[in-house]
Amino acid sequence: MVPVPASFPTDYAFQLGIAIGGVLWLIGTYIAYRYMLDRPGPPFPKGENLTLVSVSVIWAQNQLGFTTTQVLILAAEVPFLALIGSYSWNQLQTYFKINSKRMVVIINCIYILIPLWGCLSFIPSSPIGYKSKIELFVAAGIHGLLLGAAQSSCRSLFAQLLPAGEESQFFSLYEITDKGSAWVGPLVIASIDDSGSNKAFAFVFLLAQFVVSLILYLCINLEKGIEEGKEFAAKERQLEYAMDVFESNSSA
Template identity: 25%
Template sequence: MTAGTTDPDGLTVDPAERRREQRGWYFYDFACSVYSTSVLTVFLGPYLTSVAKAAADAEGFVHPLGIPVRAGSLFAYAVSVSIVVAVLVMPLVGAAADRTGRKKPLLAASAYVGAAATTGMFFLGGERYLLGAFLLIVANASLSVSMVLYNAYLPQIAEPDERDTVSSRGWAFGYTSGALVLVLNLVVYSGHESFGLSQGMAVRICLASAGLWWGAFTLVPLRRLRDRRIPREHGEGAVGSGWKQLVATLRDMRRHPLTLSFLLAYLIYNDGVQTVISQASVFGSEELGLDQTTLITAVLLVQVLAVAGALGMGRMARSYGAKRTILGSLAVWTGILLAGYFLPADAPVFFYCLAAAIGLVLGGSQALSRSLFSHLVPRGKEAEYFSAYEMSDRGLSWLGPLVFGLAYQLTGSYRDAIISLVIFFAVGFVLLARVPVRRAVAAAGNPVPDRI
């Protein structure tokens, strides 16, 4: 076969060309993960909250579009809005990609809009909380849209039996870049005085540098990945068909109610996971009084232990089954939130212990959930079911930040806000425990593993 030859499903046939595309594909994770780690998890939450508080009235409220919002809730609300925007845009972008077969220009557009918005966070000085919320919404929505396009390349660059390996390597590339940039951020932030920078300027440089990193390394996948047009049925890929395909797939899932039951459980507990990650830095800085250096170091600890935790939970799954291992991780997540509620202020050692616990269950709970779902997908429908998995995941993940923001809005306490998230893990645990996974695998027409 010649380089670039594809089979009818769009998979690159030539092994050398496929490996070249895979290496390029890894680098988008390397490019964009610094946004999730440095911006969303570490710096932006506390900084945007401080900007909003500077602009707040005597009662501690800001008034975007005339709506009274407690300054401490602004970041959580903006995250929720960004996800709603992403969910509205993703089906349209997906349909355009399917119709034209040109995912790469759409990936470039979403990536560079997000990178530009992130770089623009350099200008978040004074009381510009509205600019900060707007840039967060644009950057976060752009990342979500770009990840849908990025994930859609996987079936075209990897054989079925190599997709787990390729996907895992991309995940590892992302964690590596996140840790590397956090180390650089720690140097800039901790030594800001020696660099002649104010603390706020150091934070803004760290925010903007994540956007520059995102944009620079996106050039690698854009050079290596290539578009291919796959023949489609008449009318497929028209604008609006993204939503139609999602609805059709969910209707098909009604024929596999046990698969649908697992998906519902996952959507609920994963929303809790994502909210803990995005709001942990706000909780640490505002409620526990921890400085930015402590938060950066804690997230670095999470990055390192997430890899070890995923490998360890994978070994546990081989012994006890994926379902039991996930249920155990949900119990740990609940314990983490309870511990966070009682965590004393100005006690970084205890916060590090909490970060270590998060790292040990973070990667494994998500990786095992994806692998367990793969057993529940009817053969021949992998792509559309995983598309629904991704779309539905994004579609519900606004709820956790909204609950967190409302809890703080009503109580003025981040401890009450963090404990409110227990409901996601408790409900997810109960729903998952009720799914007979062995019967679900058999009902999907797949061989039942010895341990599941």
């Protein structure tokens, strides 16, 4: 590692990282603006706007006939309730002394109910399974109440397993895998939508994701992971100390 000159500020590395990120963002924005082609075909009908592809939007517009205004209300409902949910779940976790792993498992179990309810639409005579607008508004509300708590609990659980002093490296990997895999869901959902098959298969895909996640969370040994993190950090410090001693002796 190249040492930082003593005349530089202590947070120089963070400043440099933010600057590099800003430059890359600027370059990426320019490339997108410079080479993005105009949308072919006729203009959008009056009152219609481009919307990000997601299960809820596709289902709302194609299956339930949501207007653009209703979709916007649906989208605004999620962050508003996420704020309430984050505070409420934190209070519940503190009051009942629930650890991060159990919080993640509880939230994941509740999340499973959302796509599971959608799978009920496979039953032809079923009057439920997101066959009415109110069902989708309720599901969006549940998602909003869980969203903030899910993100914070996952990060808290991840942080507890990290070796001390290695947080930046591991959270960088966390963000890469988090944002880097964000294209998979929309790609699969859009493929299901374009295939002409029953759009309820999108809920099957989501259900499978949550079930697999739940199994993986249940396999985490939190106590053992914390101890292994401490052992790894101790070995890293010993190695760094040995390297410092070796370099000092070599320079002498």
